[in-house]
Structure formats: structure tokens, C-alpha cells
Amino acid sequence: MTGSAVSDQATALPLVWDVADLEPRVAELLDAKQRRVSRGRYDAKSADDVTALLEGLLQARGERDFSLHEVHRMAGGASKEQFAFKLRRGDDVERMVLRLDPPESIVETCRYREAEVFAAMARHGVPTPSTRFLDGDGTHLGAPGIVTSFVSGVTSPPVDSTLISGVGTSFTAEWRKLLAPQFIDTLTLIHGADWQSASLPHFTAPTAHPHQAALWQVNWWSRIWRDDQVDPYPLITLAERWMRERLPETPANSADLVLLHGDFRTGNFMFDPDTGRFSAVLDWELAHIGDFHEDLGWILQRLFAGPAEDGRVLACNLIEREELIQRYEEATGRTVNPRTLAFYEVLAAFKCAVMNLGTGYSAAARGHNHQDVLLSFLSPVGHVFLGEIATIIEREAAL
Structure with missing residues (x-):
């Protein structure tokens, strides 16, 4: 069903299926992208x-x-x-x-x-x-x-090896001791920013109703999937339905509505290789206003995780899941809702599956990106996120 068709029928549809309800700037960007898809191959600039x-x-x-x-x-x-x-x-x-x-x-x-x-x-x-x-x-x-x-620093210790996009970064216990507290402190700072008084003319806050923060995200990425999918994947369809049936509430007047980074994880912060002090947080392009659980769900993705020396699984190879949640709650005064967090964990995996199996692959096939070989290489990674979707949904069904 197209966005225009839904718009005509929106008053007759349940809220969760109003797929045309998008943040205005996001809708503009996606519409503009569709007008570019008929272009010929792109030659990377010299x-x-x-x-x-x-x-x-x-x-x-x-x-x-x-x-x-x-x-x-x-x-x-x-x-x-x-x-x-x-x-x-x-x-x-x-x-x-x-x-x-x-x-x-x-x-x-x-x-x-x-x-x-x-x-x-x-x-x-x-x-x-x-x-x-x-x-x-x-x-x-x-x-x-x-x-x-230009910001100086590194995204991984000089002695460690890093794979694409920060995936595979490994920290020793000494590095984690330096970086994990800064990771929590920086996330706390980001979520504590007063977005209401900031100059953000190209952002819109999802304040029309309590479900809008979640609905805008589901609509954003399901729209991209409809635009960019190459092959259908039933699990992506299932995940979209699962999320629409479980949209969490984020009241407009709640401190839960924050300016999100959107891609906060290992690989997207830089630090001094000698002191370990954070020098910059990078890659803000997915920033938007939404529920704080969304950044936490992204951080907890399995692909960004790594093992400690004793075999424990660490979020972003920095911190255990429960410790992350506890320290975030202590630092912010917020309470993490497990069901809401599970929703945003599914959303995070859904977004990454759409990026890799849909957008990246189709852009590479059309020759519209300077990294067409890399995007083709990354496409199979989408199956990792499909597995993550299945794992979380099965976990939630067992509760």
C-alpha cells in the first residue's frame, strides 16, 4: 500500500497502520531519493x-x-x-x-x-x-x-584490529576500564541535551500522540524497505507487524523523549590512543528526537558485541547488558522498561536488515554509490540481523 493511498484513508485505519505518518524532513529525503533512482551509474569523485x-x-x-x-x-x-x-x-x-x-x-x-x-x-x-x-x-x-x-584520535586501540564500521573491535580489560565509563557518561550527556531550546529547524519532535515516536521509526524503515527491497523476506514482514502491534508509549511531556544519536556504538567515538580520553563522537547523521530506549537497543545489537577474556558477552565489547542498563539508570534517573527495550532491539535489527538487504544492495546494483563493492559485501550481513530479530521475538514470546 502506498503512502498516498494510506493518507487518503488514514482516518479509517488503525493508528498502527497509518504508514504515511513520517517525520516531515525524513519524508522529504525519501521522496527526493526516489526521484534519483533512475539516474545512470555514478563515478566516484577524484x-x-x-x-x-x-x-x-x-x-x-x-x-x-x-x-x-x-x-x-x-x-x-x-x-x-x-x-x-x-x-x-x-x-x-x-x-x-x-x-x-x-x-x-x-x-x-x-x-x-x-x-x-x-x-x-x-x-x-x-x-x-x-x-x-x-x-x-x-x-x-x-x-x-x-x-x-578534523578531529584527532582513534576508534580502536592501535594494537587491535578493526573490521568494517567498528564491527570486531576488541578491547582489553584495561581499555574497557578507561572507555566504558566515558561511554555511559557521553550517552548520558547526549540524552540530557535540552533539544526543546536548541536550534533544530530541520527536526520535528514526535509529540502528536504517545505512540508517535515509535510509529515514526517503524514507518521510516518500512518505507525504505518498500522502496529498496530486492528480494522479499518473510521475517522482515513479520518484524514490521510485530512492532506495529507493540508500539510503546512515549508521552510528549516525558523526559524519555530525547535527542538521540541514532548510531552510538564502538567505532563511532574517537579517543586519544595514549590517555584513552574521548576526543569526539562521530556519525550523527541518524540523529533524531525519540525514545531513549532506542539508543540503548542499538548499543545492545549482537553484531556490535564482543567477548571478554572470561567469555562474557559485552555490549560494544565494553560492558555487560545488565550493567549497561543499571549504570544508565543511575546516571540519568530514568527507568528502563524491558518490553520497550525489546521493541527497540527489534527495531535496531530491523533497520540494519533493511540497510544491508535492501538499500545497500540496491544502491550497489544501480551503481549509485562510490562503495558499491563494499555494499555488496555487506549485504549478507543482513542475515545476522534477521537472526537477531527471530531471537528477540522468540525470547519475548517465552515471557
């Missing part, structure tokens, strides 16, 4: 291409007497094309990073929102990159992009 685009943007922003140096593609970037460079103004030289949208990404997100959340979090003491230049609609860069400060 350093010379990016240099010329950056020069145009900086000139449009009033920069004069500057030069660009050492423009080069950064490793990784399954979502956005990323380039590091140095900007020289007289004797001053600053390292910066450009994040640029390809025609299709494994996640469709907004550079305006990214800049807004950087500013909101910086005011609240969360370490983030700083926006230097913004081209949110792609007027000068040819695609939406953001230029940020």
Missing part, C-alpha cells in the same frame, strides 16, 4: 573534482586568499564520500573533512540536520566535530555536503 568543488563553495561563502592542499579520499565511508584536506589562509593552516552525499547511500540523511546537531551537542559539552562550511542542498558541491573540523 581529488581534483573535489578541489574544484570546494573552491567554489568557499568562494561562495566569502573566503578569499586561500588555497587547498593534500585533498585526498578518506578510508571507509560506506555512507558518505569523505575527503580530508588542508585549508591555508595566509600563515594559518587547518585540517578539515568534507562529507558529501552520493546519489544513493546505505542511509538517506540530511546535512542540515547534521550541522544542527553538532551545534546543539557542542553547547551541551558533547565532543563533536565543528561545522566549518555547509552546503545542505548541494548548490555549490553538486550534492549536499558538510565541511567539518
Whole structure:
């Protein structure tokens, strides 16, 4: 059923099946993406291409007497094309990073929102990159992009090996002792930010009814699945129905409604390799306003977990599940609802299954992403998340 069809019948449908109820900016992004799917194959930009685009943007922003140096593609970037460079103004030289949208990404997100959340979090003491230049609609860069400060640090200890997107990062007990408290403290800071007084014009809070925070997320990712699926998977259909029948409540006036990171985990924070001190939280593109359980559900995904030396399973290879919940409750004064958390654990696995089995695979097949080989490689990982969905649903059915 299409969104327009549901919109025409919305008053006659139960709330849970109003699939057209989406955060407005998210709906705009998904509609714009659908208009791009008929484009031909995309050729990844060269350093010379990016240099010329950056020069145009900086000139449009009033920069004069500057030069660009050492423009080069950064490793990784399954979502956005990323380039590091140095900007020289007289004797001053600053390292910066450009994040640029390809025609299709494994996640469709907004550079305006990214800049807004950087500013909101910086005011609240969360370490983030700083926006230097913004081209949110792609007027000068040819695609939406953001230029940020360059943050020093590592995402894993220098002696450890890391697989794609932070998966497989392993910490010793000594590193966990340094990083786990900062992980909890930073999540607490993020969820404590006063989003109501922040300047977030491209965000909308789900305050129309208590189920809207959960419904917007189910509608967001089920819409993406309808748009991008290559092959049908009955378990994805089952998961969507399971979530719609169990939408948790998050009252609009509740402290449970917070500004979420959306992808908070090992691999998305940086720290000093000598001291272990956090230097930045990265990858804010999935940030939105919603229920705090959502970030916890994401952190607890099995794919991000790892074993301790004694065989215990640790969330993000940092902390045991129950300890994470206990320390979060102590730090925030909130109470974690087990049923609500289970809902958001299913949602987290659902999102990742959609990304890998739908969006990533279809974008690679159409040649619309600079990392088509990587996205094809990641597609089978979606089955890990299908297994996680089945495990959680079976666990909840046994209660």
C-alpha cells in the first residue's frame, strides 16, 4: 500500500497502520531519493573534482586568499564520500573533512540536520566535530555536503584490529576500564541535551500522540524497505507487524523523549590512543528526537558485541547488558522498561536488515554509490540481523 493511498484513508485505519505518518524532513529525503533512482551509474569523485568543488563553495561563502592542499579520499565511508584536506589562509593552516552525499547511500540523511546537531551537542559539552562550511542542498558541491573540523584520535586501540564500521573491535580489560565509563557518561550527556531550546529547524519532535515516536521509526524503515527491497523476506514482514502491534508509549511531556544519536556504538567515538580520553563522537547523521530506549537497543545489537577474556558477552565489547542498563539508570534517573527495550532491539535489527538487504544492495546494483563493492559485501550481513530479530521475538514470546 502506498503512502498516498494510506493518507487518503488514514482516518479509517488503525493508528498502527497509518504508514504515511513520517517525520516531515525524513519524508522529504525519501521522496527526493526516489526521484534519483533512475539516474545512470555514478563515478566516484577524484581529488581534483573535489578541489574544484570546494573552491567554489568557499568562494561562495566569502573566503578569499586561500588555497587547498593534500585533498585526498578518506578510508571507509560506506555512507558518505569523505575527503580530508588542508585549508591555508595566509600563515594559518587547518585540517578539515568534507562529507558529501552520493546519489544513493546505505542511509538517506540530511546535512542540515547534521550541522544542527553538532551545534546543539557542542553547547551541551558533547565532543563533536565543528561545522566549518555547509552546503545542505548541494548548490555549490553538486550534492549536499558538510565541511567539518578534523578531529584527532582513534576508534580502536592501535594494537587491535578493526573490521568494517567498528564491527570486531576488541578491547582489553584495561581499555574497557578507561572507555566504558566515558561511554555511559557521553550517552548520558547526549540524552540530557535540552533539544526543546536548541536550534533544530530541520527536526520535528514526535509529540502528536504517545505512540508517535515509535510509529515514526517503524514507518521510516518500512518505507525504505518498500522502496529498496530486492528480494522479499518473510521475517522482515513479520518484524514490521510485530512492532506495529507493540508500539510503546512515549508521552510528549516525558523526559524519555530525547535527542538521540541514532548510531552510538564502538567505532563511532574517537579517543586519544595514549590517555584513552574521548576526543569526539562521530556519525550523527541518524540523529533524531525519540525514545531513549532506542539508543540503548542499538548499543545492545549482537553484531556490535564482543567477548571478554572470561567469555562474557559485552555490549560494544565494553560492558555487560545488565550493567549497561543499571549504570544508565543511575546516571540519568530514568527507568528502563524491558518490553520497550525489546521493541527497540527489534527495531535496531530491523533497520540494519533493511540497510544491508535492501538499500545497500540496491544502491550497489544501480551503481549509485562510490562503495558499491563494499555494499555488496555487506549485504549478507543482513542475515545476522534477521537472526537477531527471530531471537528477540522468540525470547519475548517465552515471557
